[in-house]
Amino acid sequence: MAYTFDRRSFLRYSMIAGGAVGSASVLAACSSGSSDSGGGSATNPKVQLSWQKNIEFAGEYFAIENGYYEAAGLGTPELITGGGPGTGVETGLTSNKVWIGMTAPQLTAPVILQGAALKTIAATFQKNPFCIVSGAQSPILSPQDMRGKKIGVQASNENVFKALLTANGMVDSDVQKITVQYDPTPLTTGEVDGWVSYVTNEPITLAEGGFPNANFLFADFNLPLVAETLVVRQETIDNERDKLKAFLKADIQGWYDAVADPAKSAELAVTKYGKDLGLELGEQTKEAEAQNLLVVNDDSKANGLLTMTPALIDLNIEALAKAGYEIAAEQLFDMSLIQEVYAENPDLKKPI
Numbered sequence: 001m002a003y004t005f006d007r008r009s010f011l012r013y014s015m016i017a018g019g020a021v022g023s024a025s026v027l028a029a030c031s032s033g034s035s036d037s038g039g040g041s042a043t044n045p046k047v048q049l050s051w052q053k054n055i056e057f058a059g060e061y062f063a064i065e066n067g068y069y070e071a072a073g074l075g076t077p078e079l080i081t082g083g084g085p086g087t088g089v090e091t092g093l094t095s096n097k098v099w100i101g102m103t104a105p106q107l108t109a110p111v112i113l114q115g116a117a118l119k120t121i122a123a124t125f126q127k128n129p130f131c132i133v134s135g136a137q138s139p140i141l142s143p144q145d146m147r148g149k150k151i152g153v154q155a156s157n158e159n160v161f162k163a164l165l166t167a168n169g170m171v172d173s174d175v176q177k178i179t180v181q182y183d184p185t186p187l188t189t190g191e192v193d194g195w196v197s198y199v200t201n202e203p204i205t206l207a208e209g210g211f212p213n214a215n216f217l218f219a220d221f222n223l224p225l226v227a228e229t230l231v232v233r234q235e236t237i238d239n240e241r242d243k244l245k246a247f248l249k250a251d252i253q254g255w256y257d258a259v260a261d262p263a264k265s266a267e268l269a270v271t272k273y274g275k276d277l278g279l280e281l282g283e284q285t286k287e288a289e290a291q292n293l294l295v296v297n298d299d300s301k302a303n304g305l306l307t308m309t310p311a312l313i314d315l316n317i318e319a320l321a322k323a324g325y326e327i328a329a330e331q332l333f334d335m336s337l338i339q340e341v342y343a344e345n346p347d348l349k350k351p352i
Helices: 008-012 023-030 055-065 089-094 105-113 155-167 202-208 234-239 241-260 262-273 281-295 298-303 310-322 336-344
Strands: 046-048 078-080 100-103 118-125 130-135 150-154 176-180 194-198 213-217 227-233
Touching: 046 089, 055 078, 055 241, 055 262, 055 281, 089 100, 089 105, 089 118, 089 227, 105 118, 105 227, 105 310, 118 234, 118 241, 118 281, 118 336, 130 155, 130 202, 150 155, 155 176, 155 194, 155 310, 194 202, 202 213, 202 281, 227 234, 227 241, 234 241, 241 262, 241 281, 241 336, 262 281
Parallel strands: 046 078, 046 100, 150 176, 150 194
Antiparallel strands: 100 227, 118 227, 130 194, 130 213
Protein backbone atom coordinates (compact mmCIF):
# COMPACT_ATOMS: atom_id res chain seq x y z
CA MET A 1 0.00 0.00 0.00
CA ALA A 2 1.38 3.43 -0.93
CA TYR A 3 0.92 6.23 1.55
CA THR A 4 0.32 9.82 0.53
CA PHE A 5 1.18 12.53 3.05
CA ASP A 6 1.42 16.27 3.05
CA ARG A 7 4.94 17.66 3.15
CA ARG A 8 4.42 20.25 5.84
CA SER A 9 7.18 19.24 8.21
CA PHE A 10 9.70 18.90 5.45
CA LEU A 11 8.89 22.19 3.75
CA ARG A 12 8.53 24.27 6.89
CA TYR A 13 10.88 22.97 9.51
CA SER A 14 13.93 22.16 7.43
CA MET A 15 17.10 23.50 9.03
CA ILE A 16 18.42 24.74 5.72
CA ALA A 17 19.33 28.38 6.23
CA GLY A 18 18.15 29.27 2.76
CA GLY A 19 14.87 27.46 3.25
CA ALA A 20 13.07 30.48 4.58
CA VAL A 21 14.47 33.20 2.36
CA GLY A 22 17.71 33.91 0.53
CA SER A 23 20.15 36.28 2.18
CA ALA A 24 20.03 38.79 -0.66
CA SER A 25 16.27 39.10 -0.54
CA VAL A 26 16.27 39.35 3.24
CA LEU A 27 18.79 42.16 3.30
CA ALA A 28 17.03 43.97 0.48
CA ALA A 29 13.72 43.77 2.29
CA CYS A 30 15.28 44.88 5.54
CA SER A 31 16.71 47.98 3.90
CA SER A 32 13.33 49.42 2.97
CA GLY A 33 13.41 51.85 5.89
CA SER A 34 9.63 52.09 5.94
CA SER A 35 7.99 52.98 9.23
CA ASP A 36 4.75 51.34 8.07
CA SER A 37 4.32 48.06 9.90
CA GLY A 38 2.75 46.50 6.82
CA GLY A 39 0.56 43.44 6.68
CA GLY A 40 -2.85 45.05 6.58
CA SER A 41 -4.84 47.86 8.07
CA ALA A 42 -5.47 48.67 11.72
CA THR A 43 -7.99 45.83 11.67
CA ASN A 44 -7.99 42.53 9.80
CA PRO A 45 -4.19 42.04 10.04
CA LYS A 46 -2.52 39.61 7.66
CA VAL A 47 -1.39 36.45 9.44
CA GLN A 48 1.01 34.16 7.59
CA LEU A 49 0.45 30.52 8.51
CA SER A 50 3.28 28.04 8.31
CA TRP A 51 1.23 25.62 6.26
CA GLN A 52 -2.19 24.86 4.84
CA LYS A 53 -5.33 25.47 6.86
CA ASN A 54 -5.47 22.15 8.64
CA ILE A 55 -5.76 21.30 12.32
CA GLU A 56 -2.49 23.02 13.24
CA PHE A 57 -4.17 26.41 13.46
CA ALA A 58 -7.19 25.39 15.50
CA GLY A 59 -6.53 28.12 18.07
CA GLU A 60 -6.75 30.80 15.42
CA TYR A 61 -9.97 29.28 14.06
CA PHE A 62 -11.55 29.36 17.53
CA ALA A 63 -10.38 32.94 18.08
CA ILE A 64 -12.20 33.95 14.92
CA GLU A 65 -15.29 31.83 15.54
CA ASN A 66 -15.73 32.96 19.14
CA GLY A 67 -15.13 36.62 18.38
CA TYR A 68 -11.94 37.05 20.40
CA TYR A 69 -10.10 39.00 17.70
CA GLU A 70 -13.17 41.12 17.08
CA ALA A 71 -13.51 41.89 20.78
CA ALA A 72 -9.84 42.88 20.81
CA GLY A 73 -10.48 45.46 18.10
CA LEU A 74 -8.67 43.49 15.39
CA GLY A 75 -11.61 42.63 13.18
CA THR A 76 -11.12 39.28 11.44
CA PRO A 77 -7.46 38.50 10.73
CA GLU A 78 -6.70 37.27 7.22
CA LEU A 79 -5.16 33.81 7.56
CA ILE A 80 -2.78 33.31 4.66
CA THR A 81 -1.87 29.79 3.60
CA GLY A 82 1.84 29.01 3.65
CA GLY A 83 4.09 26.12 2.77
CA GLY A 84 4.63 26.77 -0.92
CA PRO A 85 7.50 28.44 -2.76
CA GLY A 86 7.96 32.05 -1.69
CA THR A 87 5.45 31.76 1.14
CA GLY A 88 7.85 31.49 4.07
CA VAL A 89 6.86 33.54 7.09
CA GLU A 90 10.23 35.25 7.24
CA THR A 91 9.85 36.29 3.60
CA GLY A 92 6.42 37.75 4.27
CA LEU A 93 7.64 39.66 7.29
CA THR A 94 10.82 41.08 5.82
CA SER A 95 8.94 42.23 2.71
CA ASN A 96 6.21 43.87 4.85
CA LYS A 97 3.53 41.72 3.25
CA VAL A 98 2.25 40.26 6.52
CA TRP A 99 1.91 41.57 10.05
CA ILE A 100 2.65 38.41 12.03
CA GLY A 101 3.56 34.85 11.16
CA MET A 102 3.87 31.32 12.53
CA THR A 103 7.18 29.61 12.01
CA ALA A 104 10.04 27.97 13.96
CA PRO A 105 13.33 29.11 15.56
CA GLN A 106 15.51 27.20 13.11
CA LEU A 107 13.95 29.17 10.27
CA THR A 108 13.91 32.56 11.98
CA ALA A 109 17.40 32.45 13.50
CA PRO A 110 19.37 32.33 10.24
CA VAL A 111 17.33 35.20 8.80
CA ILE A 112 18.06 37.32 11.87
CA LEU A 113 21.73 36.43 11.53
CA GLN A 114 21.53 37.73 7.96
CA GLY A 115 20.35 41.09 9.26
CA ALA A 116 16.55 40.91 9.61
CA ALA A 117 15.03 42.65 12.63
CA LEU A 118 12.57 39.94 13.68
CA LYS A 119 11.53 38.66 17.10
CA THR A 120 9.75 35.60 18.40
CA ILE A 121 7.06 36.69 20.87
CA ALA A 122 5.26 33.41 21.66
CA ALA A 123 5.43 29.66 21.03
CA THR A 124 2.34 27.52 20.50
CA PHE A 125 4.14 24.16 20.42
CA GLN A 126 6.37 23.70 23.45
CA LYS A 127 8.00 20.81 21.61
CA ASN A 128 8.94 20.53 17.95
CA PRO A 129 6.98 17.69 16.33
CA PHE A 130 9.99 16.11 14.56
CA CYS A 131 10.29 12.42 15.37
CA ILE A 132 11.71 9.13 14.16
CA VAL A 133 8.90 6.69 13.39
CA SER A 134 9.57 2.95 13.16
CA GLY A 135 7.66 -0.31 12.98
CA ALA A 136 6.16 -1.55 16.24
CA GLN A 137 7.80 -4.97 15.80
CA SER A 138 11.29 -3.42 15.67
CA PRO A 139 10.84 -0.11 17.50
CA ILE A 140 13.49 2.60 17.57
CA LEU A 141 12.89 4.50 20.78
CA SER A 142 16.01 6.64 21.12
CA PRO A 143 18.87 8.02 19.04
CA GLN A 144 21.12 5.25 20.40
CA ASP A 145 18.66 2.69 19.03
CA MET A 146 19.40 4.04 15.54
CA ARG A 147 22.99 2.76 15.61
CA GLY A 148 23.59 0.55 12.59
CA LYS A 149 20.01 1.01 11.39
CA LYS A 150 18.80 2.33 8.05
CA ILE A 151 17.10 5.68 8.61
CA GLY A 152 15.13 7.38 5.84
CA VAL A 153 16.02 11.08 5.76
CA GLN A 154 14.60 13.58 3.29
CA ALA A 155 17.15 15.91 1.71
CA SER A 156 15.53 18.95 3.31
CA ASN A 157 15.86 17.35 6.76
CA GLU A 158 19.51 16.35 6.66
CA ASN A 159 20.58 19.28 8.85
CA VAL A 160 18.01 18.67 11.57
CA PHE A 161 18.85 14.95 11.53
CA LYS A 162 22.55 15.71 11.82
CA ALA A 163 21.75 18.07 14.70
CA LEU A 164 19.95 15.20 16.44
CA LEU A 165 23.03 13.00 16.05
CA THR A 166 25.37 15.72 17.28
CA ALA A 167 23.17 16.50 20.27
CA ASN A 168 23.37 12.87 21.31
CA GLY A 169 27.10 12.29 20.82
CA MET A 170 26.72 10.46 17.54
CA VAL A 171 28.21 10.92 14.07
CA ASP A 172 26.98 10.20 10.56
CA SER A 173 28.72 6.83 10.39
CA ASP A 174 26.75 5.56 13.39
CA VAL A 175 23.67 5.12 11.19
CA GLN A 176 22.95 4.15 7.61
CA LYS A 177 21.33 7.30 6.31
CA ILE A 178 19.15 6.61 3.29
CA THR A 179 18.06 9.61 1.23
CA VAL A 180 14.31 9.32 0.64
CA GLN A 181 11.39 11.33 -0.65
CA TYR A 182 8.21 12.01 1.36
CA ASP A 183 6.12 8.86 0.97
CA PRO A 184 7.08 6.51 3.86
CA THR A 185 6.18 3.33 2.00
CA PRO A 186 9.86 2.19 2.27
CA LEU A 187 9.33 2.01 6.04
CA THR A 188 6.33 -0.28 5.64
CA THR A 189 8.19 -2.55 3.20
CA GLY A 190 11.28 -2.86 5.39
CA GLU A 191 13.63 -0.97 3.08
CA VAL A 192 14.46 1.29 6.02
CA ASP A 193 14.17 0.81 9.77
CA GLY A 194 13.24 4.36 10.73
CA TRP A 195 11.88 7.49 9.10
CA VAL A 196 12.19 11.20 9.85
CA SER A 197 8.61 12.21 10.46
CA TYR A 198 6.19 14.58 12.11
CA VAL A 199 4.59 13.08 15.20
CA THR A 200 1.17 14.57 14.49
CA ASN A 201 0.99 13.13 10.98
CA GLU A 202 2.80 10.04 9.69
CA PRO A 203 2.56 7.87 12.84
CA ILE A 204 -1.20 8.45 12.89
CA THR A 205 -1.79 7.85 9.21
CA LEU A 206 0.51 4.83 9.09
CA ALA A 207 -1.41 3.26 11.97
CA GLU A 208 -4.72 3.92 10.26
CA GLY A 209 -3.30 2.28 7.14
CA GLY A 210 -2.57 -0.91 9.07
CA PHE A 211 1.09 -0.35 10.01
CA PRO A 212 1.53 -0.32 13.82
CA ASN A 213 4.41 1.92 14.74
CA ALA A 214 6.45 3.57 17.47
CA ASN A 215 8.29 6.88 17.59
CA PHE A 216 10.49 9.16 19.63
CA LEU A 217 10.57 12.94 19.58
CA PHE A 218 13.75 14.84 18.78
CA ALA A 219 12.68 17.27 21.51
CA ASP A 220 12.95 14.53 24.13
CA PHE A 221 16.55 13.79 23.19
CA ASN A 222 18.59 16.97 23.53
CA LEU A 223 17.03 18.93 20.66
CA PRO A 224 14.18 20.73 22.45
CA LEU A 225 13.21 23.27 19.81
CA VAL A 226 9.77 24.85 20.02
CA ALA A 227 7.53 25.23 16.98
CA GLU A 228 4.63 27.26 15.62
CA THR A 229 6.28 30.35 17.03
CA LEU A 230 4.68 33.77 16.56
CA VAL A 231 7.17 36.10 14.92
CA VAL A 232 6.95 39.81 14.10
CA ARG A 233 9.17 42.64 12.98
CA GLN A 234 10.92 44.61 15.73
CA GLU A 235 9.28 47.79 14.42
CA THR A 236 5.87 46.23 15.10
CA ILE A 237 6.84 45.71 18.73
CA ASP A 238 8.11 49.27 18.90
CA ASN A 239 5.16 50.92 17.16
CA GLU A 240 2.15 48.64 17.75
CA ARG A 241 2.77 47.01 21.10
CA ASP A 242 -0.82 47.29 22.30
CA LYS A 243 -2.16 45.81 19.06
CA LEU A 244 0.25 42.90 19.36
CA LYS A 245 -0.81 42.29 22.95
CA ALA A 246 -4.45 42.34 21.88
CA PHE A 247 -3.68 39.75 19.21
CA LEU A 248 -1.82 37.57 21.69
CA LYS A 249 -4.70 37.69 24.16
CA ALA A 250 -7.22 36.64 21.51
CA ASP A 251 -4.92 33.92 20.22
CA ILE A 252 -4.39 32.55 23.72
CA GLN A 253 -8.15 32.45 24.27
CA GLY A 254 -8.56 30.56 21.02
CA TRP A 255 -5.92 28.01 21.93
CA TYR A 256 -7.47 27.31 25.33
CA ASP A 257 -10.71 26.53 23.46
CA ALA A 258 -8.90 24.36 20.92
CA VAL A 259 -7.10 22.33 23.57
CA ALA A 260 -10.39 21.75 25.36
CA ASP A 261 -12.21 20.47 22.27
CA PRO A 262 -10.14 18.47 19.75
CA ALA A 263 -13.26 17.22 17.98
CA LYS A 264 -14.52 20.75 17.34
CA SER A 265 -11.02 21.79 16.29
CA ALA A 266 -11.07 19.06 13.65
CA GLU A 267 -14.56 20.00 12.54
CA LEU A 268 -13.52 23.61 11.96
CA ALA A 269 -10.49 22.50 9.95
CA VAL A 270 -12.36 19.94 7.85
CA THR A 271 -15.66 21.70 7.20
CA LYS A 272 -14.71 25.37 7.08
CA TYR A 273 -11.14 26.63 7.09
CA GLY A 274 -9.61 23.70 5.22
CA LYS A 275 -12.74 22.50 3.46
CA ASP A 276 -11.03 22.47 0.05
CA LEU A 277 -8.14 20.28 1.25
CA GLY A 278 -9.98 16.98 1.44
CA LEU A 279 -9.17 16.53 5.13
CA GLU A 280 -10.58 13.52 6.98
CA LEU A 281 -12.44 14.24 10.21
CA GLY A 282 -11.28 11.23 12.21
CA GLU A 283 -7.64 11.69 11.24
CA GLN A 284 -7.73 15.42 11.97
CA THR A 285 -9.27 14.72 15.38
CA LYS A 286 -6.40 12.36 16.20
CA GLU A 287 -3.93 14.99 15.02
CA ALA A 288 -5.62 17.55 17.27
CA GLU A 289 -5.26 15.22 20.24
CA ALA A 290 -1.61 14.58 19.36
CA GLN A 291 -0.76 18.24 18.97
CA ASN A 292 -2.33 19.04 22.33
CA LEU A 293 0.54 17.05 23.85
CA LEU A 294 2.92 19.51 22.19
CA VAL A 295 0.95 22.60 23.21
CA VAL A 296 0.37 21.63 26.83
CA ASN A 297 3.11 20.68 29.28
CA ASP A 298 3.85 21.44 32.92
CA ASP A 299 5.31 24.85 32.08
CA SER A 300 2.43 26.00 29.88
CA LYS A 301 -0.01 24.74 32.49
CA ALA A 302 1.74 26.81 35.14
CA ASN A 303 2.53 29.93 33.10
CA GLY A 304 -0.14 29.93 30.40
CA LEU A 305 -0.38 28.69 26.84
CA LEU A 306 2.05 30.10 24.25
CA THR A 307 4.59 31.17 26.90
CA MET A 308 8.25 30.15 27.05
CA THR A 309 10.24 29.87 30.25
CA PRO A 310 13.78 31.31 30.40
CA ALA A 311 15.04 27.74 30.74
CA LEU A 312 13.25 26.69 27.55
CA ILE A 313 14.65 29.70 25.71
CA ASP A 314 18.15 28.74 26.82
CA LEU A 315 17.59 25.17 25.63
CA ASN A 316 16.50 26.46 22.24
CA ILE A 317 19.58 28.63 21.94
CA GLU A 318 21.75 25.61 22.77
CA ALA A 319 19.86 23.46 20.24
CA LEU A 320 20.29 26.08 17.53
CA ALA A 321 24.01 26.16 18.22
CA LYS A 322 24.13 22.40 17.67
CA ALA A 323 22.49 23.02 14.31
CA GLY A 324 25.13 25.60 13.44
CA TYR A 325 23.26 28.80 14.33
CA GLU A 326 25.08 30.84 16.97
CA ILE A 327 22.55 33.43 18.15
CA ALA A 328 21.87 35.17 21.46
CA ALA A 329 18.54 34.75 23.21
CA GLU A 330 17.82 38.48 23.10
CA GLN A 331 18.36 38.49 19.33
CA LEU A 332 15.65 35.90 18.76
CA PHE A 333 13.16 36.06 21.64
CA ASP A 334 11.09 38.74 23.36
CA MET A 335 8.64 37.27 25.87
CA SER A 336 7.85 40.60 27.51
CA LEU A 337 4.61 41.09 25.57
CA ILE A 338 3.04 37.78 26.48
CA GLN A 339 4.15 38.22 30.09
CA GLU A 340 2.34 41.56 30.16
CA VAL A 341 -0.76 40.01 28.59
CA TYR A 342 -1.04 37.42 31.35
CA ALA A 343 -0.21 39.96 34.07
CA GLU A 344 -2.90 42.34 32.82
CA ASN A 345 -5.47 39.56 32.32
CA PRO A 346 -5.25 37.28 35.36
CA ASP A 347 -8.35 35.33 34.28
CA LEU A 348 -6.79 34.42 30.95
CA LYS A 349 -4.94 31.38 32.23
CA LYS A 350 -7.26 28.41 32.70
CA PRO A 351 -6.90 24.95 34.25
CA ILE A 352 -6.12 22.31 31.64
